Amino acid sequence: MNNNPIAKPANETNITVAGAGPVGALLAIILARKGYNVNVFESRPDSRQHDIYQGKSINIALSDRGWLALEAVGIAEQVRQEAIPMKKRVMHAVDGTITEQYYGTDDQAIWSVSRSGINEQLLDLAEKENNVELHFEKRLTHVDFNTGCSSFSFDVAQSKGHIEVDADYIFGADGAFSKVRRLAQETPRFSYSQSYMPQSYIELTIAANENETGDARFKMEKAALHIWPRKDFMLIALPNPDGSFTCTLFMNYENKNEGEYSFNTLQERIDVANFFNENFADAMPLLEDPIDDFMAKKASPLFLLQVDPWVINNKVALIGDAAHAMVPFYGQGMNCGFEDCRELGEIIDQFNGEWCDIFPAYHKQRKINADAITELAQRNFVEMSELSADSNFQLQKKIEAKFNQLHPELWVPLYSMVTFCPHLPYSQALEIGDQQKLIMTQIMQIPNIAECWEDDFVYQKLLQLVQIHFQKEETKNV
Amino acid sequence: MNNNPIAKPANETNITVAGAGPVGALLAIILARKGYNVNVFESRPDSRQHDIYQGKSINIALSDRGWLALEAVGIAEQVRQEAIPMKKRVMHAVDGTITEQYYGTDDQAIWSVSRSGINEQLLDLAEKENNVELHFEKRLTHVDFNTGCSSFSFDVAQSKGHIEVDADYIFGADGAFSKVRRLAQETPRFSYSQSYMPQSYIELTIAANENETGDARFKMEKAALHIWPRKDFMLIALPNPDGSFTCTLFMNYENKNEGEYSFNTLQERIDVANFFNENFADAMPLLEDPIDDFMAKKASPLFLLQVDPWVINNKVALIGDAAHAMVPFYGQGMNCGFEDCRELGEIIDQFNGEWCDIFPAYHKQRKINADAITELAQRNFVEMSELSADSNFQLQKKIEAKFNQLHPELWVPLYSMVTFCPHLPYSQALEIGDQQKLIMTQIMQIPNIAECWEDDFVYQKLLQLVQIHFQKEETKNV
Numbered sequence: 020m021n022n023n024p025i026a027k028p029a030n031e032t033n034i035t036v037a038g039a040g041p042v043g044a045l046l047a048i049i050l051a052r053k054g055y056n057v058n059v060f061e062s063r064p065d066s067r068q069h070d071i072y073q074g075k076s077i078n079i080a081l082s083d084r085g086w087l088a089l090e091a092v093g094i095a096e097q098v099r100q101e102a103i104p105m106k107k108r109v110m111h112a113v114d115g116t117i118t119e120q121y122y123g124t125d126d127q128a129i130w131s132v133s134r135s136g137i138n139e140q141l142l143d144l145a146e147k148e149n150n151v152e153l154h155f156e157k158r159l160t161h162v163d164f165n166t167g168c169s170s171f172s173f174d175v176a177q178s179k180g181h182i183e184v185d186a187d188y189i190f191g192a193d194g195a196f197s198k199v200r201r202l203a204q205e206t207p208r209f210s211y212s213q214s215y216m217p218q219s220y221i222e223l224t225i226a227a228n229e230n231e232t233g234d235a236r237f238k239m240e241k242a243a244l245h246i247w248p249r250k251d252f253m254l255i256a257l258p259n260p261d262g263s264f265t266c267t268l269f270m271n272y273e274n275k276n277e278g279e280y281s282f283n284t285l286q287e288r289i290d291v292a293n294f295f296n297e298n299f300a301d302a303m304p305l306l307e308d309p310i311d312d313f314m315a316k317k318a319s320p321l322f323l324l325q326v327d328p329w330v331i332n333n334k335v336a337l338i339g340d341a342a343h344a345m346v347p348f349y350g351q352g353m354n355c356g357f358e359d360c361r362e363l364g365e366i367i368d369q370f371n372g373e374w375c376d377i378f379p380a381y382h383k384q385r386k387i388n389a390d391a392i393t394e395l396a397q398r399n400f401v402e403m404s405e406l407s408a409d410s411n412f413q414l415q416k417k418i419e420a421k422f423n424q425l426h427p428e429l430w431v432p433l434y435s436m437v438t439f440c441p442h443l444p445y446s447q448a449l450e451i452g453d454q455q456k457l458i459m460t461q462i463m464q465i466p467n468i469a470e471c472w473e474d475d476f477v478y479q480k481l482l483q484l485v486q487i488h489f490q491k492e493e494t495k496n497v
Numbered sequence: 498m499n500n501n502p503i504a505k506p507a508n509e510t511n512i513t514v515a516g517a518g519p520v521g522a523l524l525a526i527i528l529a530r531k532g533y534n535v536n537v538f539e540s541r542p543d544s545r546q547h548d549i550y551q552g553k554s555i556n557i558a559l560s561d562r563g564w565l566a567l568e569a570v571g572i573a574e575q576v577r578q579e580a581i582p583m584k585k586r587v588m589h590a591v592d593g594t595i596t597e598q599y600y601g602t603d604d605q606a607i608w609s610v611s612r613s614g615i616n617e618q619l620l621d622l623a624e625k626e627n628n629v630e631l632h633f634e635k636r637l638t639h640v641d642f643n644t645g646c647s648s649f650s651f652d653v654a655q656s657k658g659h660i661e662v663d664a665d666y667i668f669g670a671d672g673a674f675s676k677v678r679r680l681a682q683e684t685p686r687f688s689y690s691q692s693y694m695p696q697s698y699i700e701l702t703i704a705a706n707e708n709e710t711g712d713a714r715f716k717m718e719k720a721a722l723h724i725w726p727r728k729d730f731m732l733i734a735l736p737n738p739d740g741s742f743t744c745t746l747f748m749n750y751e752n753k754n755e756g757e758y759s760f761n762t763l764q765e766r767i768d769v770a771n772f773f774n775e776n777f778a779d780a781m782p783l784l785e786d787p788i789d790d791f792m793a794k795k796a797s798p799l800f801l802l803q804v805d806p807w808v809i810n811n812k813v814a815l816i817g818d819a820a821h822a823m824v825p826f827y828g829q830g831m832n833c834g835f836e837d838c839r840e841l842g843e844i845i846d847q848f849n850g851e852w853c854d855i856f857p858a859y860h861k862q863r864k865i866n867a868d869a870i871t872e873l874a875q876r877n878f879v880e881m882s883e884l885s886a887d888s889n890f891q892l893q894k895k896i897e898a899k900f901n902q903l904h905p906e907l908w909v910p911l912y913s914m915v916t917f918c919p920h921l922p923y924s925q926a927l928e929i930g931d932q933q934k935l936i937m938t939q940i941m942q943i944p945n946i947a948e949c950w951e952d953d954f955v956y957q958k959l960l961q962l963v964q965i966h967f968q969k970e971e972t973k974n975v
Contacts, residue, residue, distance in 0.1 A: 204691070208750065208798050210691035213682070272686065320686050476791075 032056065034167055035186040037159050038193030041134070042339030042356040044141035046192055047366040048092050051148035053372070058184060059151065060171050062158040067139050076266050077222070078257045080105075080244070080350030081130045081137075087441040088357035092362070094144055101136050103258045106126035109243040110407055116302040119243075120407065120416055121235075121450075123435045129244070129350060157182070159198045162189060162354040164206050189335045190372060192356075195324070197341035204330055212325040216346060218400065219272040219282055219318035223254075224307045227262025236262025238305045241297075245405055247299055252280055253404040254299055266306065267347075269404070272493060282318040297482045319344050323397060329386055330378040338363070343389035347436060348399035351392050355445070359385050390444040395437060395452075415459055418472050422481050429485050430455070458484045505937070507973050508852050510534065510850075511662040513647055515637050516671030518570050520614070520621035520817030520834040524670055526570050527842040529626035531850070537629065538649050540636040540671075546662035546968050558722070558736045558828030559608040559615075565919040572622055576836055579614050581736045587721040593779040597721075598885065598894055602912045607722070607828055609735040635660070636677045640667060642684050645812045655914035664848055666852060667813040670834075676817035677694070688707035690803040694824060696878065697750040697760055703783045705740025714740025716783045716877065724885055725777055730758055731882040732777055744784065744851075745825075747882070750796060760796040799824050801875060806857040808959070816841070817852060821867035826877035827915060835924070837863050869923040873915060873930075888947075892938055896950055907963050908933070914953050936962045 022353045032055050036043050039061035047057045081102060089095040106128045110118040122129060157171035160181065167188055174343040191199025201208050205295055227236040234241050237258060245256040245264070252270035259265060274281035285291050291313050295303060303309070324344045330336045339356030363381050370376040406412040419432045433452035436443055462468070471477060510533050514521050517539035525535045554768055559580060564746070567573040584606045586598040600607060620948050623629045635649035638659065650659040669677025681687050705714040712719050715736060723742070725732040730748035737743060752759035763769050769791050773781060781787070804823045806815045817834030848854040884890035897910045911930035914921055940959055949955060 101765045201682075209691045210800070212692065212803070213686075214688045214690065215686045321687070325690070 024253075031190070032374075033058070033186040033321075035184050035189045037169070037189065037191050037199050037341075038341070039142060039153060040192065040194055040339070041138045041141055042194075042360060043190075043192035043355055044138060044145045045088065045092065045151075045360045046190060046338060046363070047356055048148060049139065049152045049360050051145070051151045052092075053151065053364065054181060057148075057151045058186070059145070060154045060157045060159065060184070063155065065142075065155040066135055067142065077134045078131045078259055079137075079353050080135050080257070081132045082350065082354055082438040083441040084351070085354040085357045085439070088361035090294050091361050092144065094140060098132060098137055098140055099130070101260055101269065102130040102132045102302070103240055103260060104130050105244045105257070107243050108407060109240055109245045111245060111299075111301055112408065113248045113249070113298065113300070117190055118408075118413065120413065121420070123439050125438050127435070128242070131244075133259065134353075159193070159202075162199055162202045162204065162335060164331045164335050184395070187334075191337045193336065195322075195340040195344035197337065198311075199335065200326060200337055200341050202435075203335065203337070203358050206331050207333070208326045210325070214325075214409050216321040216322045216397075217271045217273070217275070218252075218269050218322065218346075219269050220269045221282075221313060221316045221318050223268060223309050223312050223318070225256060225264035225266060225302070225305045226290075226307045231262070237264075239264065246403060247302060248404050248408040249298055250408075252298075254302065255403070256302075264372050267303075268313075269400070270318075270323075272320070285313070285469075306406045323393065325390075325393075326385070328382055330382045331379045333375050336378055336381065337406045339440050339481060341387075345389075345393040345394055345396040345423065346400065348403055349396040349398070350393065351396060351437065351445075358388075371432045376464040388445040391449040392437070395445070395449055397432075411463065414469055414472060417465060418448065418462060418468075418477065418481075419455075419459065420479055421473070423480055426482065426485075429482070429489075452489055456486055498701065499661075501688075503755040510666070510852075513537070513538065513645070513662055513667045514669065515647070515677050515720055516819070517616075517631060517633070518626055518670065518672055518817070518819075518832060519616045519619055519831055520672075520838060521665060521668075522616060522623045522668035523566065523570065523838045524816060524841070525623045525631075525733070527621065527838050529623070529629045529970040530570075531842065531845050533628065535626075536664070536736060537623070538635045538637065538647075538662070539631045541633065542582045543620075543631070545620065546614055555612045556609045556737055556776070557612050557615075558735070559610045559921040560832055560916040561834045562829070564608075566839035569839050572618060575946040576610060576615055576618055577608070579617045579738055580608040580610045581738060582608055582720055583722045583735070584881050585721050586885060587718055587723045589723060589725045589779055590886065591727070591776065595787050596886075596891065598601050601910075603613065605913070607916060607919050608723075609737065610754065611737065612831075637671070637680075640677055640680045640813060642681065642813050643754065665812075669815045669819045669821050670817050672967070673800075673818040673822035675815065677813065678815055678819050681813065681815070684809050688805045690801075692801045694799040694801065694875075694878075695749045695751070695753070696712060696747050696824075696893075697798050698728075698745050698747045699760075699791060699794045699796050700789050701744040701746060701787050702785045703734060703742035703744060703780075704733060704785045706921070709740070711900055717740075717742065724881060725780060726882050727776055728883045728886075730776075732780065733881070740762045744780075744948075746791075747799075748796075753772070755807075759819070761792070766792060771797065785964075786854070801871065803868075803871075805864070806860055808860045811853050811856045812898070814856055814859065820863075822872055823867075823871040823874040824878065826881055827870065827874040827914065829923075831876060833870050836866075837918070866923040869927040870915070873911075873923070873927055875906060889941065890949055892950060893941060896935075896946075896955065896959075897937065899951070900956055903956055904963075907960070907967075931948040936966055 032045060034050055034055045034057050036057060039059045043059055044422045047059045050057045053458050058303035070454065084097050108120045122254055142153065142248065146153060146383050156175045157173050159169060161170040162349065167186045169184050169189055170181055171184065173179065182452065193199055204211050225238055226230060226258040228238055239245055241258050247254040254268050256264040256266040271279065271281040273283045280294060285294055288310065291310050295309050323346065326337060326342055340352060343355060345352055354432050362384060366377050366380045370380060411435045421443055422430050423432060431440060431449060433455060435450065437445065465477060503586065512533045512535050514537040515526050520796060521537055525537045528535045552666055557644040564573050564659050567576055572679065584599060588596040616832045620631065624631060634653050635651050637647060638650050639648040643675065645664045646661050647667055648659055651657065669675050671677055682689050706716055717723055723734040732746050734742040734744040734746055744889055749757065749884060751761045758772060763772055766788065769788050773787055801824065804815060804820055807820045816837045818830060823830055840862060844858045844862065846854050846857065897908065900908045901910060909918060911926060911933060914926035915923065939962060943955060
């Protein structure tokens with residue numbers, strides 16, 4: 020808790036933040052530094068005092084958009100000390116053959132960070148602000164969308180009751196299953212969609228090598244995101260600082276066609292064992308009781324979210340997963356949430372703290388970009404589970420990388436625009452990416468491209484197509 | 498209440514129906530007659546004992562699908578006594594010119610019925626069933642989607658509390674803002690979308706002529722649905738048995754372009770008066786205080802709904818507006834809800850009361866058709882507000898009507914398939930209608946079609962196109 024609870028707020032505007040996850044905590048820091056008086060409420064206990072994760076390492080991919088936001092509050096270097104760079108995808112074929120794809124240039128990487136670790140670091144930083152108060156184990160029960168008031172209930176040890184919180188504005192930073200958003204569904208003209216994907220997932224573990232130190236603790240290459248792409252399903256693994264890997268198996272919940280694998284059809288132990296042995300033979304010696312885990316765990320669903328508007332009555336706004344929970348296939352969920360916070364901070368400055376201007380600008384600027392990355396994330400399941408194992412696709416990636424080296428100002432591959440260009444809006448990355456796709460379709464039709472892909476004429480043609488295509492685009496935009 | 502509350506249920510299966518609107522009441526009758534023990538809960542008071550509609554006549558369009566369902570429970574003739582047939586659209590142009598479009602043949606009509614009237618007639622009929630109990634002023638608070646139990650709260654006069662209701666199955670017939678559906682959103686893999694239309698609406702009134710009797714009470718032609726189509730907005734009027742008309746003004750809530758009308762921009766009394774005088778001059782002497790009404794009333798929103806699945810755990814199912822609330826532009830909302838009930842009754846027989854088979858069959862059969870009519874209803878705003886005033890569109894309708902007379906087995910216009918062919922599923926009507934549209938596009942390209950539309954060669958060409966087109970379709974389906 021704040022050590023200085025009676026500190027006078029720097030200005031008289033009170034803001035309630037629902038949710039003390041990574042986005043809620045970062046938002047609180049940014050708002051506090053603009054002089055707002057911030058109260059953060061979280062339904063769960065404080066993980067720094069209670070081991071609510073029960074030793075589970077859930078990691079997430081942090082990339083340049085996330086780093087940029089963390090740098091803005093001065094915590095990037097501290098987080099980086101606990102983060103593991105992943106410079107490439109390592110693909111594991113059914114027969115155990117390994118292929119690699121670099122994500123970008125040699126000095127570019129996405130980073131595996133512990134979700135609880137980064138959350139706790141941000142909470143510690145938020146608490147250092149005089150005008151932030153954190154309130155754990157307080158469950159949101161009511162929001163008044165006209166006044167900015169809200170109610171929370173608590174039921175801890177001997178203490179039970181509820182509190183009313185008066186504020187000028189409320190942010191719902193309460194995640195994919197946001198209660199603020201659920202309550203907002205009752206407000207007029209609130210369009211909302213939750214649409215479940217056919218895939219669900221379970222988490223599995225590859226433990227660290229015991230009695231080893233340093234990189235020898237890792238049972239597979241440390242500095243990589245590992246994928247076992249199997250078309251309709253896939254296994255992925257991200258490294259943890261303790262030498263373990265957290266793995267996620269994505270698969271259809273119900274099988275669409277006879278004979279396909281799905282969580283629903285894999286009920287018998289023997290079938291599960293066969294499934295793992297046939298599809299993940301090279302991972303089997305590494306995985307910790309995958310069959311027991313599979314049998315015991317309930318598959319978690321994945322859904323697409325569409326919310327419009329994000330801001331209600333210029334009083335209550337959604338941010339992070341509450342506004343744009345997306346599927347995890349681009350590793351951009353938290354990055355997008357952090358970018359929401361950073362850009363909100365800039366918009367607050369731009370409009371000199373006039374919230375009647377800040378909220379509309381925030382909605383306009385962020386929704387279009389969240390929509391774009393939500394769309395890209397959904398498309399990326401096919402890239403990860405199917406195309407990453409496809410030799411044509413791998414060739415296309417190599418051609419793009421080479422052309423990018425020749426003309427870095429003309430061509431940045433889509434993945435790099437999303438991941439390594441934090442100043443380029445997601446919506447522009449999507450648009451440029453769609454143009455690039457049309458161009459690459461033509462390049463891949465060059466006869467014997469697999470043999471001649473390193474030849475100069477390929478890149479001359481690419482250059483020509485880029486010039487025609489993007490010039491046309493420019494004309495269109497005039 | 499049921500006069501025979503201790504009657505032994507014909508079988509031991511208990512069903513809870515949430516909602517005692519027209520669909521809930523019809524469902525209760527159908528289920529009771531299959532031998533189920535039905536308890537219907539409604540949050541509002543019993544309108545037969547309390548004037549909860551405060552003299553307001555809200556009417557709805559009933560057509561052949563609705564009648565078929567009402568015939569199945571033997572109440573059609575009774576309802577028809579209070580219903581007004583509308584054989585045609587009467588279009589009012591800005592200058593007061595009147596054009597007519599028949600909906601079908603001379604013996605076909607859609608019917609204006611009072612929503613509260615039909616509801617009360619159905620409630621009376623439901624109460625005659627020994628194994629139906631109606632419970633008013635009981636508000637749904639909880640649904641257990643695994644067991645079929647539910648809870649309701651009540652707070653009437655001195656009596657306050659809540660009741661737990663044990664049942665085998667629950668139907669959510671609780672309308673467009675269904676509480677059952679809202680609670681279902683928390684169940685796993687429940688996809689849900691509410692998407693607000695740009696248009697909102699308010700209701701206005703044309704009062705009856707006083708001191709007159711019979712048809713002379715009506716200030717406009719009685720046997721018609723009146724439309725003032727103004728492209729971005731429209732006014733419609735449906736007759737009531739008392740000689741009045743209930744009118745609905747549909748208009749954008751916010752204006753998209755400068756200078757357009759919207760509820761949001763029409764704030765000043767003088768602007769509202771100008772708006773009415775400019776656009777609805779011929780209706781102004783008839784409307785009862787339209788400017789006061791406009792200023793006083795809050796525009797109601799319209800939204801599109803998508804729900805999947807309609808059935809949760811084979812325990813709880815949605816029906817009527819709770820499953821498929823749609824925009825009112827095809828006059829099919831209640832018809833579709835009644836069809837849900839009638840077809841559910843048939844499916845119960847088909848599967849001999851085996852609910853593990855009934856629910857999946859109900860979902861499969863009804864969702865595809867509700868999706869189709871939802872889509873058609875959305876498209877129909879343009880037809881009503883814009884095309885109905887378009888001379889080309891009116892010509893097309895005449896050509897279709899004439900071809901239908903020549904070859905009734907080959908061509909039934911889309912509107913007639915939806916409205917007057919209750920045994921043709923909505924989904925097939927949509928599919929056939931899309932084919933017809935392609936054909937009519939070609940017919941309308943015949944040079945001078947406006948002059949030669951009655952000539953034989955037009956219908957020979959149409960016949961040829963139909964034969965080619967639908968034969969092709971058949972081949973495709975093989």
